[in-house]
Amino acid sequence: MKVRFLNPIEQVTGSCYWLQHEAQDIEFLVDCGMMQGEHGERDWNHRPLEFVPSRLKCVFLTHAHLDHCGLLPRLVKEGFRGTVYCTRETAELTKLILADAARQPGAPFSSADVEALAPLFHEPSGRLFGELHPFGTDLFFTFCRTGHILGAVSVQIVWGPKPTVRGQRTQRSITFSGDVGTNAEGDEHLGLLRHRMKPAFADYAVVESTYGATSRSPEQRSRAARVERLRQIVDRTLFEQRGVLLIPCLAVDRTQSVLLDLHEVFRSDPSRYRGIPMYLNAPMAAKVNGIYAEGMRRKELSRKGSLKPVWRARQLSSVFGLPDTPEGEKELEARLTNMLRGKSGAAGFTVHDKPIAQVIEGGAPAVVITGSGMCEGGMVMAYLDSLLRRESTTVLFTSFIPPATNGGRLLLHVQIPIEDRCRVSVHLTWADADPKRPMHRLPLSEMVAHIEKIDGYSAHADQHDLLDWLIWEYDGHLCLAGQTVFITHGTNNARREFAQAVQTRGATVGVSVEVPTKKHGWYDLDKGCWLEGHRSREAELEARVVELERLLAARAATA
Numbered sequence: 001m002k003v004r005f006l007n008p009i010e011q012v013t014g015s016c017y018w019l020q021h022e023a024q025d026i027e028f029l030v031d032c033g034m035m036q037g038e039h040g041e042r043d044w045n046h047r048p049l050e051f052v053p054s055r056l057k058c059v060f061l062t063h064a065h066l067d068h069c070g071l072l073p074r075l076v077k078e079g080f081r082g083t084v085y086c087t088r089e090t091a092e093l094t095k096l097i098l099a100d101a102a103r104q105p106g107a108p109f110s111s112a113d114v115e116a117l118a119p120l121f122h123e124p125s126g127r128l129f130g131e132l133h134p135f136g137t138d139l140f141f142t143f144c145r146t147g148h149i150l151g152a153v154s155v156q157i158v159w160g161p162k163p164t165v166r167g168q169r170t171q172r173s174i175t176f177s178g179d180v181g182t183n184a185e186g187d188e189h190l191g192l193l194r195h196r197m198k199p200a201f202a203d204y205a206v207v208e209s210t211y212g213a214t215s216r217s218p219e220q221r222s223r224a225a226r227v228e229r230l231r232q233i234v235d236r237t238l239f240e241q242r243g244v245l246l247i248p249c250l251a252v253d254r255t256q257s258v259l260l261d262l263h264e265v266f267r268s269d270p271s272r273y274r275g276i277p278m279y280l281n282a283p284m285a286a287k288v289n290g291i292y293a294e295g296m297r298r299k300e301l302s303r304k305g306s307l308k309p310v311w312r313a314r315q316l317s318s319v320f321g322l323p324d325t326p327e328g329e330k331e332l333e334a335r336l337t338n339m340l341r342g343k344s345g346a347a348g349f350t351v352h353d354k355p356i357a358q359v360i361e362g363g364a365p366a367v368v369i370t371g372s373g374m375c376e377g378g379m380v381m382a383y384l385d386s387l388l389r390r391e392s393t394t395v396l397f398t399s400f401i402p403p404a405t406n407g408g409r410l411l412l413h414v415q416i417p418i419e420d421r422c423r424v425s426v427h428l429t430w431a432d433a434d435p436k437r438p439m440h441r442l443p444l445s446e447m448v449a450h451i452e453k454i455d456g457y458s459a460h461a462d463q464h465d466l467l468d469w470l471i472w473e474y475d476g477h478l479c480l481a482g483q484t485v486f487i488t489h490g491t492n493n494a495r496r497e498f499a500q501a502v503q504t505r506g507a508t509v510g511v512s513v514e515v516p517t518k519k520h521g522w523y524d525l526d527k528g529c530w531l532e533g534h535r536s537r538e539a540e541l542e543a544r545v546v547e548l549e550r551l552l553a554a555r556a557a558t559a
């Protein structure tokens with residue numbers, strides 16, 4: 001078995017790993033993602049594929065984010081007819097996200113390609129986590145929950161015949177982390193999702209490192225601190241400023257987490273918040289809410305024979321103040337469904353697929369959750385154009401926003417006192433829904449709204465979480481996700497720092513660390529070495545440039 005790390009190397013989006021089992025002539029991928037908002041995005045998303053899609057037996061999909069699933073329709077467009085193994089929830093979310101992506105200008109696939117992909121998704125039967133499922137002769141895979149978003153798993157691939165004698169080593173294995181979440185056992189601070197699981201030992205682990213150089217503060221990991229900060233922002237906006245709280249939000253996972261926290265704030269004093277209108281102005285998020293509501297109800301028989309929630313956080317009963325009894329459990333399911341569908345009395349909301357004129361024109365106290373978390377277009381812009389010019393408005397961000405986006409500009413320049421803003425030539429710009437009309441421009445000098453950000457909603461593991469996923473203590477011993485660790489899915493700085501942390505933590509158990517570069521080609525997983533003669537395209541080009549330079553120098557010397 002061999003693996004090639006196509007991406008992300010030195011970057012954080014466009015996840016795609018290509019594996020080949022030469023003896024059985026089988027090829028497959030783990031994830032097939034789109035690059036988003038990074039250098040080389042267009043080149044990657046529209047590149048000639050390195051592999052022949054029709055030769056792929058299957059793809060293992062870790063989760064539904066576009067940077068992991070976004071190029072699956074391209075595979076189908078170019079001949080892939082194999083199976084996409086993933087969880088039921090990942091399949092549902094992926095179909096929704098890809099249908100939306102196909103409608104964006106410059107998409108590398110069409111809606112028809114997304115529809116053609118739909119029948120290829122397959123969730124293995126049997127237990128969802130920790131059970132080996134065959135996908136070829138002496139080839140198996142197993143899933144393990146990562147707690148990143150609903151449906152997200154790591155994938156372990158196992159090859160070789162099953163041992164006939166106990167203790168015999170006839171199989172080898174590699175685990176791909178996918179994206180790792182922040183909720184750990186006993187610390188589900190993002191309220192909805194059940195904690196990440198510990199993966200079974202593998203010879204190799206491929207681990208993401210998006211936040212491999214970051215350590216979050218205890219406050220950023222505290223649910224109570226986050227909800228309290230939200231309460232302060234809600235109260236100040238609605239009761240002191242008497243204005244609109246606008247929350248541009250990611251549709252998957254973030255909207256649901258924010259709704260849960262808003263629910264907690266509103267439920268703490270129902271009479272205080274009664275009559276405050278709340279709008280979910282994000283049709284996509286409303287559909288995701290439906291998938292989350294289903295997921296929260298899903299249960300599975302544990303090895304010990306008891307029914308356990310697959311995705312729902314263990315601590316949710318206490319968040320809702322319900323007893324840990326069968327009756328409490330039933331009530332919790334009903335309340336969660338109501339909350340996600342906007343029918344909860346304390347924090348009910350209505351779903352709208354167009355900007356709400358009375359909010360834009362009136363600016364009376366209301367909470368509005370919209371899509372387009374980066375404020376680069378879409379419905380949120382209709383609100384910003386008007387509400388940013390009002391002191392009564394608060395715009396609340398809940399995720400990382402690249403500085404080169406409108407959301408990023410707002411966050412960067414909000415520190416400038418209003419009287420000094422006229423000296424700064426910063427504008428927000430965005431296209432009108434009608435492409436024939438000119439671009440909108442909103443100068444910073446005219447913005448007087450409050451801009452806030454709450455950290456602590458991130459669904460991405462920091463260095464502490466990633467190390468905990470990789471190496472943990474059990475019964476006085478250190479356990480490992482993988483003996484050899486490949487660090488991918490991060491900037492070079494994040495990967496270097498994380499590599500050092502892994503080496504330090506794993507020193508006593510002989511963990512070795514590989515940081516793949518773009519020059520690396522295939523890695524032989526049976527022999528445990530990089531393969532010569534299988535250089536990557538970049539390495540081949542570089543070698544040709546060196547050769548040409550040598551020829552030119554030789555020619556110049558003889559001229």
Ligand SMILES: [Zn+2]
Nearest residue numbers: 063065148179
């Ligand atoms: Zn993700």
